[in-house]
Amino acid sequence: MSKSRIFGLILILLGGFIILNNAGVVDIGIGEIISTYWPLILIVAGIYNLLTNPAGRLGGFIVLLIGLFFQLNNLDYIAAAEYISFWPVIFILIGVSLLFDKSNGKEIDREKLNVFNIFSGGDYRIISNNFKGGSSISIFGGADIDLTGADISIDEARLDVFTLFGGADIYVPEDWQVVVKGLPIFGGWDNLTRHNQDIDNSKILSVSCLTIFGGVDIKNKK
Incomplete structure (x- = not known):
C-alpha cells in the first residue's frame, strides 16, 4: 500500500x-x-x-x-x-531567507537552485545546461520556478520542495520525464506535465515534496 x-x-x-x-x-x-x-x-x-x-x-x-x-x-x-x-x-x-538565492525574476545560470521564500513570493528562471536540482522552501509564500530554459546533462536532477502554508509552480521542458514523490499533510501535488513519445528518458527530474497546508504543481508551459 x-x-x-x-x-x-x-x-x-x-x-x-x-x-x-x-x-x-x-x-x-x-x-x-x-x-x-x-x-x-x-x-x-x-x-x-x-x-x-x-x-x-x-x-x-x-x-x-x-x-x-x-x-x-x-x-x-x-x-x-x-x-x-x-x-x-x-x-x-x-x-x-537572505542567505539563499534572491535572483527574483532574473535568469539564473547555476547547476543548483536553492531558494527560500517567507511571507513573499519569488520568480526564478533557470538557464543552466547542467541543471542538477536543488531545493525550494516556501513558508507563507510561493515560488515560480521556470526550468524550460535549462537542460539536464546527468542521469537525474533532484529538486526538493517544501511548502508550509505556501505553494510552488514548477515549469519543465516537454522532453523531460518527471517523477514526483513525497509526503502531503493537508496538502498535495499534481504532475500536470504532458506525456508524449518524444520524452528523453535520460532527462529525469525527480521532485521530492513535503507539503503542509500547501501545494506543488509541476507542468509544461502552454
Whole structure:
C-alpha cells in the first residue's frame, strides 16, 4: 500500500473516531488527545523530510523545531509566552531567507537552485545546461520556478520542495520525464506535465515534496 493511501486510511479512522466521540457513542477523549499531541504530525513530517530529502533538510529541520516547540509547550515542559515572542522569530526567518538565492525574476545560470521564500513570493528562471536540482522552501509564500530554459546533462536532477502554508509552480521542458514523490499533510501535488513519445528518458527530474497546508504543481508551459 502506498504512503498516501496509508495516510488517507489513518485520516478516515481518525475522523470516524471523532464523529463517534462527538455523538456520544464512544468516550475515548479524542478531543483532549488531539489538542495535546497534534504537534506530533509536524515532528513526524520533519523527521521524514530529514531522512528522505538530503538536499532539502532545512525545511524538515524547521518543521521539526516547530513541532517540538509546540509539543513541549502542550506538555508544560516550557511556557511559550515566557521564552519566545512572535516578532523575533520573523526576523530570524527573514535573515535565513537572505542567505539563499534572491535572483527574483532574473535568469539564473547555476547547476543548483536553492531558494527560500517567507511571507513573499519569488520568480526564478533557470538557464543552466547542467541543471542538477536543488531545493525550494516556501513558508507563507510561493515560488515560480521556470526550468524550460535549462537542460539536464546527468542521469537525474533532484529538486526538493517544501511548502508550509505556501505553494510552488514548477515549469519543465516537454522532453523531460518527471517523477514526483513525497509526503502531503493537508496538502498535495499534481504532475500536470504532458506525456508524449518524444520524452528523453535520460532527462529525469525527480521532485521530492513535503507539503503542509500547501501545494506543488509541476507542468509544461502552454
